[in-house]
Every structure is written in structure tokens, then in C-alpha cells.
Amino acid sequence: MINLEFAVNIALGLTIFGLTTGCIRMFKGPTPADRIVALDLVTVLLVAVSSLLALQLDNSAYLDLGLALALVGFLATVGFARYLEKNTQMPLDDADLARKQDDGKSDNATRERL
Amino acid sequence: MSESIVSILIMLGGGFAAVAGLGLLRLPDVLIRMHASTKAGTLGVGLIVLGVSVHFASSLVLTKAILIIVFLFLTAPVGAHLIARAAYRRGIKLWERTLMDDGAMKHSFSEASNSENSIAEKPASEKISGSDLDQTSDK
Numbered sequence: 347m348i349n350l351e352f353a354v355n356i357a358l359g360l361t362i363f364g365l366t367t368g369c370i371r372m373f374k375g376p377t378p379a380d381r382i383v384a385l386d387l388v389t390v391l392l393v394a395v396s397s398l399l400a401l402q403l404d405n406s407a408y409l410d411l412g413l414a415l416a417l418v419g420f421l422a423t424v425g426f427a428r429y430l431e432k433n434t435q436m437p438l439d440d441a442d443l444a445r446k447q448d449d450g451k452s453d454n455a456t457r458e459r460l
Numbered sequence: 461m462s463e464s465i466v467s468i469l470i471m472l473g474g475g476f477a478a479v480a481g482l483g484l485l486r487l488p489d490v491l492i493r494m495h496a497s498t499k500a501g502t503l504g505v506g507l508i509v510l511g512v513s514v515h516f517a518s519s520l521v522l523t524k525a526i527l528i529i530v531f532l533f534l535t536a537p538v539g540a541h542l543i544a545r546a547a548y549r550r551g552i553k554l555w556e557r558t559l560m561d562d563g564a565m566k567h568s569f570s571e572a573s574n575s576e577n578s579i580a581e582k583p584a585s586e587k588i589s590g591s592d593l594d595q596t597s598d599k
Binding site: 348349350352353354356357358359360361363364365366367368370371377379380382383384386387390391393394397398400401406409410412413416417420423424427428430431434438439 | 466467470473474477478480482484485490494497498501505509512515516518520521524525528531538539542543545549550551553
């Protein structure tokens with residue numbers, strides 16, 4: 347027989363570890379696609395955290411929070427993915443950003459020369 | 461009895477969630493990170509919500525849990541496919557050890573085009589011979 351409080355604490359700790367690594371990837375991610383994947387994982391894990399809170403506080407209303415969070419998270423993922431696909435001006439990483447800024451500067455220089 | 465079932469389900473789900481986060485942090489590439497986050501994350505959340513529904517054991521909570529699980533299992537592949545398509549179409553840099561297996565496709569295509577050429581050459585030769593015949597008949 348395993349103690350339920352102990353199991354909930356262990357599961358909350360593991361889930362929060364996953365949330366932390368997801369947030370690190372979201373800050374660090376070299377490309378926008380990495381950040382979108384991390385956002386997807388963070389919303390899915392927040393559903394898990396709200397379910398575990400329902401267990402810990404013995405209140406099933408937290409499951410509604412999880413359901414709404416899953417809906418909103420899916421919409422956010424789809425919106426960001428379509429934004430990444432359609433916006434061809436968006437730089438893909440730091441090197442791409444520097445190259446685009448150099449292009450903009452040289453464009454401005456040629457425009458001034460003309 | 462139900463308490464131990466709930467404990468095992470919850471801890472298993474938490475383990476899958478931790479593995480998903482670890483894979484997202486450690487793997488080298490967007491498309492490879494997506495393996496970890498989408499599949500392991502969805503399975504972990506499904507196990508946790510299942511454990512919560514076993515603990516409450518009421519029809520209302522079971523309905524909510526099944527709604528969450530079905531919604532997650534429907535939307536996670538769609539979202540992952542959209543992200544992967546956007547990343548691939550924008551030409552995001554892959555891992556340097558990724559193998560693009562275009563060789564097999566190209567080989568079969570070249571074989572098909574060769575056989576098509578051998579078929580297509582026959583009417584052309586017949587046409588040439590036909591024009592030769594025409595010229596000979598003119599003469």
C-alpha cells in the first residue's frame with residue numbers, strides 16, 4: 347500500500363521538473379519552432395499539474411481548469427505554428443537575425459547613396 | 461486498493477512528464493525534440509488524469525477526465541504536425557547527423573524513367589522509320 351500524499355508529492359515534483367526544463371528550452375531555444383514545441387509541452391504539463399491539484403485539494407473543479415487550459419493551449423499552438431509558416435520575414439535564429447540586420451543596413455546605405 | 465492504483469498511475473504519469481521535459485532539453489533538433497514532448501507528454505498527462513478519475517470514482521469526474529484525454533489525444537498530433545510542417549517549410553536547420561534518405565526514392569524514380577524512356581523511344585523510332593518510308597514512297 348503506497349501513501350497517496352507521498353505519491354501526489356512525487357508526481358508533482360516530477361511534473362514540475364518537466365515544466366522547468368520546458369521553460370529553459372523556451373528561453374534558450376535557438377529557433378522559434380523550439381519555443382513553440384516548448385510552449386506546447388508546458389500547456390500540456392499544466393493540465394497535469396491542475397489534475398494533481400484536484401487530487402491534493404480534494405476538489406474536482408480543478409479538472410475544469412485543465413480542460414479549458416487544454417483548449418486554449420491547442421489554439422495557441424496552432425496560431426503560433428501558422429504564424430511561423432506564413433511570416434517568411436521572421437528570422438530563424440541568431441545568425442539569420444544578424445544577416446537580416448546587415449541586409450537592412452546595406453539596403454539603407456544604397457538608398458542613401460542613390 | 462484504489463489508493464495504490466491511483467498512486468501507481470500518478471507516479472507513472474509524473475515519470476513520463478519528467479522524461480518528456482528531459483528529452484525537450486537534451487535532444488539536438490526541433491523534429492527530434494518533438495518526439496519527446498508530444499508523445500511522452502501526452503501519455504503522462506493521460507495517465508495522471510486517469511488516476512484522478514479513479515480516485516474520485518464519480519460519473520461527473522469520469523466524464524471530465526475522458527473529455528480531457530480524448531481532447532488531448534486528438535489535438536496533440538495535429539499540433540505537432542503543424543509545427544513540424546512549419547519548421548520544414550521554413551527550412552529550419554536540422555541536426556548535422558540527420559540522414560535524408562532521398563537515395564532510394566531517386567533510384568526507383570530513375571529506374572521508372574529509364575523504362576519509360578525505353579518505351580517512349582519505340583514510337584519515336586517507328587516515327588522515323590515511318591518518315592523514311594514516306595520519303596521512299598515520295599521518291
